[in-house]
Amino acid sequence: MKILITGVGGVTPRSFAHSLRKYSKYARYEIIGTDINKYAIGLYMNELFNKTYLVPRVDAPNYWEEIDKIIKEEKIDIAIINPELEVVEWAKRAQSYDFPCKVLLPDYNLASVIVDKAQLTDALMPLGIVPKSFTIDKDADIDEQEGKLAYPFWIRSALGSSGLGSMLIKSAGDLKNWITINPNVEKFLASEYLPGRNLGCKMLYYNGKLVRSAIAERVYYIMSKVSPSGITGNTCFGRLVNDEGVFDVAKQAIETMIEKTGAPKHGFFTVDLKEDADGKPMVTEINVRFVAFTQAYAAGGANIPEDMIRLLDGDPNFDMEFKLYEFEKDMIFLRDVDEQPIIMKESQLFS
Template sequence: MKKSNGLKVVIASAAHRAHYVEWFKAALRSEGIYGEVIAFEYRDTAPTLSMADRGVVVPAYNSPEYRNEVVSWVRRESPDLFISVNDYELQVLAGGLAEELREGGCTVAALDADAQNIVLDKHQMAARLRDRGLPTPATWLGSETDMAKAANSDGRFIVKHRFGSGSDGVRTATDETLQAMVMESAKAARDAGGKPTTLGEDAVIIQTLLPGAEFGVDGVFSLDGTGGLNGALARRKDRMRGGDTDVATTVAANGFTQVLVELGDLLKPVGPIDVDFKEDTEGSPQVIDINPRFGGGYPFCHLAGADVPAYIVRELAGLADVRSLLDYEVGVTTARRDEFSVLRASASERPARASEEIQGHA
């Protein structure tokens, strides 16, 4: 059972994702759990800093100071849960930082290094999924255009960044345009750490273009790191905007759960992960991407009745398992919208910096 001073939930790289801050705060209230939600961000103008119970400005995940400041803060504050919603910060966590934070009893929603490499490198991911017999489209490196064209009689392809986030570098191509699309996509490609890459054409991948509907599916896994699947939530992506789902309709998740069970065994996720599927010509869903975090599509299921934050805080608090919190209404169509938030009332009021908090409690 949780210690008497309440639960502390940290949402890192919170940025503009205010809904997660609001929903975790609401979850603590609805479940009768004393605690606070703390937002971490490197930009002091991020709206989530003022919306959280506490906003803490930390160095950017790729700065030299990031690791030490986060470790010092976590050791002093002893949070119960550390969640990041940034793909590249998850890479830093998987590189040993998560294990360091866990030493003090904090649950960190991050994969280990091997599993993180699988989901980060889309070429390796396709190979590992095929090895386990899981459905995924045929995949080649950008330098293998001739091989791709010889193997794909349909002559239609999708090109995207090998280490990309969201829809980075996505291009559609035919036999005639494939080489040009690979070169164009590679110009903006980045490496595994989010920096400009030297891999050239091999910084992108080529896949068979799947013609069917696309789905986003959340697998909700146990926080103990065993990879046990507690529930699944799914929606059909009806329209995209800027690489994110703009309009989606909730659907039953039973057609995706067996793949999620297999992914749990392969990756041993902690908490929620987001898996993208696309249907092939026969209507069979194929795995096209895996994000080991709350995905951008979860809100569509939340607004249809699911409450993963409440499910998570109950698990953290050692309360009884309530699977009904993962239920939602099928057939609900929701559209994404923009909102505005007041950051602070005057220039003298600003979020505390992690280093200042540490000094203030020394």
């Protein structure tokens, strides 16, 4: 089976590929990778990818020409699109174009709204499942922001992921300085500080039905010292979690957005949540892509990349009944740069 995976310079697409190579028994895979950066390590990982291509940016005039050529010449069966900008552009094209390969894409209108954290927060605010928040333009008068939220509060870019522009703000001076040193961020989202667990809930919808979900907790981040917030978007220590309450909030959030945009229940999403002081999960963002520790989920028994492939391939033996993956108790994962993740019991740490 020929699989195209885009953005292989990123950890997440490579994690998807590892999930198929190491943990999937469904098929034999020939995996083709693409990236826009000639220095991207994934382009040269011959043991993981059978062939790779350097391609233009998704907003370049010749992007589709090059992608279409690869799909045709390589006879791609299934395409896996991971960078969010690419997901949105593929979804946009799918409105008026039938791809010659199979690809699982969310509705374009839904994707366009939920990747904007500010729009998402406004839409979910009446439900009480998002933190109190407000937006700040980069040219805003800082004095006018006083009193909107009590210090400390959290700030980050209203668009994008991986902790872009994130910082715990403790004073008006912090806010002014942080906006000044992040000139490329056009709009920030300020939110009340939530001290509880940092969670990710994966949601796989197919043809109107939620079929698979799995939850994990992010505890510490790789190279956290390089970021003032301590968040780099790449988890080094996490837990595989069984928590129906977290799932219920994540489902409420994504299905509310599906209803508001009139979108079909179709696509893959990662709902990020943070618990407040009382342990209540609050939605902080929804991504239209997998996350970097996808391979850790697969190693723990939740191989959602394989689930997606089986659905797109029309596997008659795939169980369409919904499954919230349940992990062994006490399971954690450890990750680091240039190393494969380790799955083990948390009780075994330092033993």
